[in-house]
Amino acid sequence: GAVVSQHPSRVICKSGTSVKIECRSLDFQATTMFWYRQFPKQSLMLMATSNEGSKATYEQGVEKDKFLINHASLTLSTLTVTSAHPEDSSFYICSAFPVAEAFFGQGTRLTVV
């Protein structure tokens, strides 16, 4: 079946630095990908829709200048958390829905210290 690969699975960074998370579709092309954030003991909240070749669409309340999304090819979308703060510590998951089923990456656990 189709696979979405997300990297890294875990990352620890210092407050004020930036972190890039990659999401790749391994055996299909994804014109659209989605980025979610999940805080402990909470549900997945959609952050933004990543569109290949155009600007991402952000959900209300998500800072587009802080969470930079780039979808430069049909198989790769990246999420960069800029000037990270401890409150950005969370589980980030990407997804693609190319046909009749959605596929999710393994998730990235970000810890900002």
Place this chain on the structure above:
Amino acid sequence: AQSVTQLGSHVSVSEGALVLLRCNYSSSVPPYLFWYVQYPNQGLQLLLKYTSAATLVKGINGFEAEFKKSETSFHLTKPSAHMSDAAEYFCAVSGGRDDKIIFGKGTRLHILP
């Protein structure tokens, strides 16, 4: 716009008893509906999905769900609970290909020995 309501943030059942997790949805288009399971510190695993075919959907690990349009429901059931079923369960809705997936708040299933 789409939304999902999961009734009961915590559900406890005895081992061997029936599992019933409730989900109601709202969608302005024919919905795609999903149930996912998440174990601690792990990503999402698809249990089953409804994509406008059969209204009774069978999934993995003995789970099934029935799409009831008149009730806008997609409840998840399993005849006999097993200890390994203890996890967080998310109901989700989407408009289909390349559309975002909206998650419910989740239901934590506890299995009592």
